[in-house]
Amino acid sequence: MRDDHPGQGVYLYAVTYGGTAGERGEVPAGVRGIMSGVMSGVMGGVMGGVMGGVVRPVPRGGLVAHVSDVPLDRFGEEPLRRSLEDLDWVEGVARAHHRVVEALAAAGPTAPVRLVTVYTGEDQVRDLLDLRHDDFMEILSHVAGRREWGVKAYLRRDTPPPSPAPSSPAPAATTAAGGDSPGMAYLRRKKESLRGREDLWRAAAERAELLHAELGRIAVASRRHRPQDPQLSGRSESMVLNGAYLVDPAREEEFAAVLDSCRGRFLDVELTGPWAPYSFTSIDLGAGRGGGVR
Structure with a gap:
């Protein structure tokens, strides 16, 4: 057992399968391959933990937690509140966290934990x-051999509004006859334009619902996240779907075919991944906040 430094905390990235040797404090044989890749990246300067910490395994009861040391003057409860206001600092922590998780997930079933x-x-x-042995085992079994894919769908800007249903003579005829003042004509055109955009958005949202349902039938599990703000998505178009899907490799071609069939009118579809299964490994670790020392 190692002595924990009083000025340091232990940062947890993820949990993976281990072996019974972990009860004796040894690194399980099945984990050595995973950790050799992680550690070779650390030593080569390509990959390290948060704030440059060396990632190491903590085995227990057939599981392995992957951790590194972090200073409590940045990750203690009070300092962390200030640190989280520094967006550049948060981005650096997130990148290091995800780098470790992705390396672990590339080697085997992985249950990432929440940032910080x-x-x-x-x-x-x-x-x-x-305490959470059975929960972690269930999660790892669920994601084993599967990958997470992200699908984002946006309202196409170049799509013409749906054709209006036949109705009585268009208001323009009345205008031509001199029935509208210039001000009234302007308000009418603006209202028609707004109605056209609303119809277009509604049609795109309906197609996004159908797309999510079809992808969900192919995937083992699916999650629908909140649409991203344009500042996060990097796109000005309205996002009508932000989905995550856990997919068996044998069905990935079928999954991609559904996406191809939905590209076109109304929707601009974007596929991202594969990712570590962040969307399908959520577990309440008993804390009432998103991070900090426990």
Whole structure:
């Protein structure tokens, strides 16, 4: 057992399968391959943990938690509140966190934990693995051999509005006859334009619903996230679908074919991934906040 430094916390990235050797404090054989890739990246300067920390395994009861040390003067409860206001700092932490998780997920089933999950020492991490052992085992079994794909659908800007249903003679005829003043004609055109945009958005939303349902039938599991703000998506078009799908490799071609069939009128569809299964490994670790020392 290692001695935890009083000025340091233990940052948890993810949990993976391990072996019974973990009960004796040894690194399980099945984890050595995973960690060799992670550690070779650290030593080569390509990949490290948060704030340059060295990622190491903490085995327990057939599971392995992957952790690194972080200073409590940045990750303690009070300092963390200030740190989270620094967007550049948060982005750096997120990149390092995801880099470790993606390396682990590339090697085997992985249950990522929420960003900035910090414990006072390894004993607390082992207690977590004991307490939530069955939950982690169930999650790892669920994601084993599967990959997460993201699908974003946007309202196409170049799509003409749906054709209006036949109705009585158009208001323009009345205008031509001199029935509208210039001001009234302007308001009428503006109202018609607004109605056209609303019809277009409604049609795109309906197609997005159908797309999500069809992809959900192919996937093992699906999640629908909130649409992203244009500042996050990097696109000015309205996002009508922000979905995540856990897919068996054997059905990925079928999954892609559904996406291809939905590209075109109303929707601009974007596929991202594959990702570590962030959307399908959520587990309540017993804290009432998004991060900080436990």
